[in-house]
Amino acid sequence: MAKPSLDAGAVYDACTAVARPSDVRKALRGLKETVVKAADAYEIAAAQQAQHTLNHLKHQPDGELAVKAAKASKASKSGINDELKKTYVNRMVGGAGRTFYDKLRGSCCGLCALCGHGAADTLDHQLPKDSYPLLSVVPVNLVPACSRCNHYKKDKVPTHAGDQTLHPYFDGDVHDHLWLFAQVTGPPEPAVSFRVDPPATMPPVLSARAHYHFATLELSGLYNSQIGKELRFLGMSLAQHPLGPAELREHLQETSEIMSAVEGRNSWKAALYRGLVESNWYLEGGWEEPWK
Ligand SMILES: [Zn+2]
Incomplete structure (x- = not known):
């Protein structure tokens, strides 16, 4: 199936525009450029079937960037990654980015793009958001899926090119x-x-x-x-x-x-x-x- 044409920056903007409280919103908005860069890196890697090489995106932002974001926003360092994950759950599925969620979910005629059989009642993170918080709402990392496939796929991180499910957008x-x-x-x-x-x-x-x-x-x-x-x-x-x-x-x-x-x-x-x-x-x- 065709990869989504949605712009990663625009989706991130929509999801974070009204994030609360304001210090969290400020921290999230400050990460936009980092998220867009992560989306670009993901797209290049996925096109080369090399998502397993994206180690530099794991558990990011961390270190200097996280401290910088914390200073700018008063948000705690440990909270940055959690807020990015919540950007999917609270701000995309159940918030201002819902339009994009629905568009992605319906993009395979309402069917699961992994099994081709069940109704797409969720989105699967091809690379799990728990390990790749920056990719939480990146459109090319979000695949329409049924709950069954989402359950079986789990949050496994690929260790080599063949160690992952077929990517509907790139494979x-x-x-x-x-x-x-x-x-x-x-x-x-x-x-x-x-x-x-x-x-x-x-x-x-x-x-x-x-x-x-x-x-x-x-x-x-x-x-x-x-x-x-x-x-x-x-x-x-x-x-x-x-x-x-x-x-x-x-x-x-x-x-x-x-x-x-x-x-x-x-x-x-x-x-x-x-x-x-x-x-x-x-x-x-x-x-x-x-x-x-
Ligand atoms: Zn399925």
Whole structure:
């Protein structure tokens, strides 16, 4: 998906414009340039899949900058980072920056950009705000997400390029490759096993991130919770209009191509239908089993 066009400085301005008390507002406003620089550094690193190299942004501002901000505002040194984190919770989600929050949350058609399935009822900090306070309200670090994905992703800090989930704004090339597959076996009923199996031509960092993404967000469990209805629908449709193995293979092949176009080639639906095409057991009557 396209990265947000929102300006980091403008979002920060909106979120901090009416921060209370006034000494906190003064301290936060004094950090605008630092936040904008952090946003620029993040964007450059993310484009190079190198977010793990942003160590100079961890737990910042600290040291001299924090002391300077404290002197200017009477705010305590330890309070600066907390106030930055609160700028997301109190001043963006529940404050003057809400318009930007809603815009980002709805940017993937209202869906979670991490699983493509759940409703985006929150924003996920790609790099967690607990470790990177300066990125708390930086738009390119905020991804529309469902609570489930947000929960599983946790606040982990990446230690290397492959040690993180796919970034919807910067890792779009991952969709140039086919890497999600499903194996369908039976009897008694269709059992579906999803797996990530990137081709050799896929860049190693994207392959590593696809594996990490699938495992960390426990997508196998999510997808398996959805297939029952889809298989029941398909089985009942075929019961109405039965097809022989060759015709059914052709029908499922066409459906998998439609699912790839509509849902994405690495969506669970496209993978499921590709798996059904490959399952001789299913083609030769396995689809009937649960509804006999
Ligand atoms: Zn999700």
